Amino acid sequence: MTFxxxxxxxxxxxxxxxxxxxxxxxxxxxxxxPGGPEEAALRAAADTYNAKSDVSDDNKVELLFxxxxxxxxxxxxDLAAGSTAFDVNLLATYSIGRYAPFMEPVTLxxxxxxxxxxxxxxxxxxEGEQFGVPTDLxxxxxxxxxxxxEALLKDDAAKARFAEISEKHLGKxxxxxxxxEWTWDDYAATALYFTQAVNPDxxxxxxxxxxxxxxxxxxxxxxSLPRAYGANWMDDAGKITVDSEAYRKGLETYKMLYDAGxxxxxxxxxxxxxxxxxxxxxxxxxxxxxxAAASELMSKDKSPAVGEVTEAxxxxxxxxxxxxxxxxxxxxxxxxAANKEGAKAFISWLSSKEAALxxxxxxxxxxxxxxxxxxxxxERPDLVKLGEFAGxxxxxxxxxxxxxxxxVYELQAKEFTGYWSGQQSLDDALKNTEKGMSDLLx
Amino acid sequence: MTTKTHRSPVSEFRLLTIPLVVFLLVFLGFPAIVNLVYxxxxxxxxxxxxxxxxxxGNFAAVWSDAAFWRASWFSFRFGLLTAVLECALGLFLxxxxxxxxxxxxxxxxxxxxxxxxxxxxVGLMYRLVLHEFAGPVPYYLWAWFGASLSFLGPGSAFWTLxxxxxxxxxPFAFLLFYMAYQAIPREIIEASSMDGARYHHRLWYIxxxxxxxxxxxxLLIRFIDGFRVFDNVYVxxxxxxxxxxxxxxxxxxEAFFKQGAIGKAVAASVILFAASFAVLYGLxxxxxxxxxxxx
Numbered sequence: 001m002t003f004x005x006x007x008x009x010x011x012x013x014x015x016x017x018x019x020x021x022x023x024x025x026x027x028x029x030x031x032x033x034p035g036g037p038e039e040a041a042l043r044a045a046a047d048t049y050n051a052k053s054d055v056s057d058d059n060k061v062e063l064l065f066x067x068x069x070x071x072x073x074x075x076x077x078d079l080a081a082g083s084t085a086f087d088v089n090l091l092a093t094y095s096i097g098r099y100a101p102f103m104e105p106v107t108l109x110x111x112x113x114x115x116x117x118x119x120x121x122x123x124x125x126x127e128g129e130q131f132g133v134p135t136d137l138x139x140x141x142x143x144x145x146x147x148x149x150e151a152l153l154k155d156d157a158a159k160a161r162f163a164e165i166s167e168k169h170l171g172k173x174x175x176x177x178x179x180x181e182w183t184w185d186d187y188a189a190t191a192l193y194f195t196q197a198v199n200p201d202x203x204x205x206x207x208x209x210x211x212x213x214x215x216x217x218x219x220x221x222x223x224s225l226p227r228a229y230g231a232n233w234m235d236d237a238g239k240i241t242v243d244s245e246a247y248r249k250g251l252e253t254y255k256m257l258y259d260a261g262x263x264x265x266x267x268x269x270x271x272x273x274x275x276x277x278x279x280x281x282x283x284x285x286x287x288x289x290x291x292a293a294a295s296e297l298m299s300k301d302k303s304p305a306v307g308e309v310t311e312a313x314x315x316x317x318x319x320x321x322x323x324x325x326x327x328x329x330x331x332x333x334x335x336x337a338a339n340k341e342g343a344k345a346f347i348s349w350l351s352s353k354e355a356a357l358x359x360x361x362x363x364x365x366x367x368x369x370x371x372x373x374x375x376x377x378x379e380r381p382d383l384v385k386l387g388e389f390a391g392x393x394x395x396x397x398x399x400x401x402x403x404x405x406x407x408v409y410e411l412q413a414k415e416f417t418g419y420w421s422g423q424q425s426l427d428d429a430l431k432n433t434e435k436g437m438s439d440l441l442x
Numbered sequence: 443m444t445t446k447t448h449r450s451p452v453s454e455f456r457l458l459t460i461p462l463v464v465f466l467l468v469f470l471g472f473p474a475i476v477n478l479v480y481x482x483x484x485x486x487x488x489x490x491x492x493x494x495x496x497x498x499g500n501f502a503a504v505w506s507d508a509a510f511w512r513a514s515w516f517s518f519r520f521g522l523l524t525a526v527l528e529c530a531l532g533l534f535l536x537x538x539x540x541x542x543x544x545x546x547x548x549x550x551x552x553x554x555x556x557x558x559x560x561x562x563x564v565g566l567m568y569r570l571v572l573h574e575f576a577g578p579v580p581y582y583l584w585a586w587f588g589a590s591l592s593f594l595g596p597g598s599a600f601w602t603l604x605x606x607x608x609x610x611x612x613p614f615a616f617l618l619f620y621m622a623y624q625a626i627p628r629e630i631i632e633a634s635s636m637d638g639a640r641y642h643h644r645l646w647y648i649x650x651x652x653x654x655x656x657x658x659x660x661l662l663i664r665f666i667d668g669f670r671v672f673d674n675v676y677v678x679x680x681x682x683x684x685x686x687x688x689x690x691x692x693x694x695x696e697a698f699f700k701q702g703a704i705g706k707a708v709a710a711s712v713i714l715f716a717a718s719f720a721v722l723y724g725l726x727x728x729x730x731x732x733x734x735x736x737x
Contacts (some may be wrong), residue, residue, distance in 0.1 A: 076699075079487075098702070102488075213683075214679075214683055214685065216700075266574055266593060268594070268683045269594035277576045280575075407700065407701045410701060418685070
């Protein structure tokens with residue numbers, strides 16, 4: 001081979017290599033939560049953003065989706081490996097601390113505070129810095145059968161039976177109340193009354209359905225009960241406070257209900273889907289469940305047995321008030337983003353009122369302030385309740401956004417389900433949880 | 443004039459094995475070394491590239507962790523019980539159905555169907571089938587008896603998992619045994635019949651001894667598969683209330699991903715590797731001794 005031919009070949013190879021190496025055009029890649037309403041909402045938001053005249057071709061948004069199974073583990077591995085496959089990634093309240101080392105704080109639009117409110121913005125904060133836009137909020141509702149409760153409230157004989165049952169199981173005579181006035185004891189008494197194992201005349205097989213599978217998300221559903229009695233993960237000095245009367249009360253209430261048969265025997269393997277199926281069968285009177293279930297449980301098409309007679313309110317109250325555990329999904333900035341400026345611009349826009357309304361109108365679940373939510377109230381009445389409950393009753397436990405928050409929920413799931421299933425005592429469960437949390441949150 | 447180079451068979455062998463050696467070094471050796479380093483290090487997702495070697499603390503943590511021993515005991519019991527049940531059922535079916543299958547070989551395809559389903563999907567399927575309000579089994583139990591069993595409750599979850607695993611993998615054992623049964627020379631069977639051997643004598647003194655090597659291999663394969671179970675158990679019950687249905691694989695997975703205790707998870711897998719190696723080495727030694735004794 002002559003030198004000239006070698007040179008020519010080399011030049012061609014270099015040209016091909018440079019063509020392959022250069023991207024067709026720069027873009028902002030957004031990694032979203034696949035399937036479900038979040039994906040539909042994100043697609044609509046991205047389309048709106050890309051159609052804006054002031055967004056250059058270099059900064060158009062492209063979407064990327066992993067499978068839901070193992071999503072957070074895969075994201076963790078990708079972020080830790082310094083992936084540049086996405087510029088903006090999904091973020092959850094309980095995982096901010098875990099991903100924060102691989103992400104950058106973001107600056108939201110000037111409208112963000114008036115669109116979401118301080119309480120909701122905290123779901124995307126870690127160590128005082130904002131790491132994302134809170135696009136979807138999850139909290140819990142108390143779903144109940146209004147037909148059953150109304151019948152109970154009208155029937156004197158039923159009220160007497162109710163008092164008898166509450167005295168036997170809770171040690172005090174209680175009267176049936178409307179669910180808006182329920183304390184956790186009222187909820188427990190109602191659940192027992194509507195349980196055939198306790199009250200053979202009950203129209204439903206079970207009074208409630210508890211999600212007791214050893215799963216971190218089930219612990220989120222549980223937290224609002226002890227929280228109403230003043231529970232927190234740790235005090236301001238960082239001391240773990242889980243071995244408390246408040247947690248004791250919550251754990252004992254669940255165990256009493258499970259042991260009495262007020263929740264299906266297989267509840268220890270139940271999570272979101274199983275609980276919904278149980279409630280939708282018409283054999284359950286009330287349950288605490290994620291707000292996302294509203295569209296399913298309150299629809300006569302999707303849940304013919306209960307859709308028209310189901311109401312959703314905030315979870316019951318305790319001595320410290322009424323609480324609902326909130327956590328958000330949102331979008332933050334990958335530290336290794338290839339198009340960081342484009343990503344920042346998209347995140348800023350995503351926190352604007354325009355984006356929030358597009359997101360809300362397309363199945364998303366942003367918790368919006370009363371002024372903003374009125375603009376979509378006709379199309380999304382559920383968002384009115386979401387925003388109201390988040391503002392009034394929403395809370396995040398101390399340490400709930402820390403790097404080990406997920407591990408804390410995992411630990412609680414293991415220890416608490418161990419107690420509920422009768423494999424260990426309450427004292428051991430609380431002692432083990434406190435010790436584990438001390439190691440995790442030190 | 444050309445010179446022809448002759449290589450010895452040994453050097454040719456070495457040359458040809460280079461790709462395999464490189465493959466093993468890259469895909470097995472490197473991860474093994476990394477794992478050994480992680481097992482004696484303080485390491486997290488943030489420090490994967492710069493683990494801090496801290497000694498044998500991870501091994502001590504695993505060794506003193508009641509959950510590790512509980513998971514080991516679960517895996518051992520699960521592996522042993524499912525292996526025995528699958529082999530017993532597979533053997534029974536292989537012998538019982540052999541005459542039928544000789545005439546209707548297409549039935550084999552139906553019997554093999556459970557093997558075609560991914561274990562995670564099997565878990566998902568039974569999660570639905572056994573659900574009190576959506577599943578057909580509890581539905582009919584309620585309809586006929588006014589009550590239903592708690593299939594996945596604390597007292598029954600283990601046995602439900604055993605049944606699910608056995609139903610899926612019995613066809614595998616059946617396939618091996620059927621092939622071994624078919625391979626028994628017909629002349630031996632005919633000769634024993636002519637000598638007046640009855641059916642159970644033939645089974646006990648001729649067929650089963652001839653099938654013994656296959657039975658041992660099937661038991662071993664099924665035990666290993668059952669011991670390392672993950673998919674269907676994880677989908678059906680997770681690690682169970684209080685970790686009661688956590689197998690060793692689930693224990694390691696949860697330590698690694700859920701707790702972020704990478705060093706501890708890797709230390710557990712190193713202990714598992716060492717234990718497996720010791721058991722297999724022991725079995726190999728016993729087999730070699732028996733082979734020597736029969737010569």
